[in-house]
Amino acid sequence: MLDRIDHVGVATENLEGAIALYEGSFGMPVAHRETVESQGVEAVLLDVGEGHVELLAPLGPDTPVGKFLAKKGPGLHHVAYAVSDIEDTLSKLKEAGVEMIDNEPRVGIRDSRVAFLHPKATGGVLTEIVEPAH
Numbered sequence: 001m002l003d004r005i006d007h008v009g010v011a012t013e014n015l016e017g018a019i020a021l022y023e024g025s026f027g028m029p030v031a032h033r034e035t036v037e038s039q040g041v042e043a044v045l046l047d048v049g050e051g052h053v054e055l056l057a058p059l060g061p062d063t064p065v066g067k068f069l070a071k072k073g074p075g076l077h078h079v080a081y082a083v084s085d086i087e088d089t090l091s092k093l094k095e096a097g098v099e100m101i102d103n104e105p106r107v108g109i110r111d112s113r114v115a116f117l118h119p120k121a122t123g124g125v126l127t128e129i130v131e132p133a134h
């Protein structure tokens with residue numbers, strides 16, 4: 001059902017510093033940069049093999065990532081799995097009783113469609129399902 005790990009999301013208060021680490025020190029090329037208003041973040045995707053690291057900086061303290069940083073500080077934020085049919089995946093997860101944050105897909109970075117599962121349902125790991133744009 002889940003095809004592969006698409007990306008790991010990393011929350012940071014210092015986007016340029018994080019880019020300096022991942023691009024400058026780790027040698028991962030920046031593939032995309034976008035402000036995703038609906039999620040309250042500025043996001044930067046860097047390539048690593050077929051996957052990505054997604055750096056996330058909040059647009060304000062009342063956004064989900066802003067609240068995460070206030071509570072937990074910078075660090076690993078979520079894991080995202082790629083799927084080919086997000087509706088089908090979400091309906092299977094609902095059938096299995098997995099609690100959702102998003103009952104319906106919403107627009108994510110690079111015109112992908114995404115939905116988050118509730119960390120209460122996933123052992124504390126915020127989990128994202130992503131159907132990349134075709």
Ligand code: ZN
Binds near residue numbers: 054078
């Ligand atoms: Zn993500």
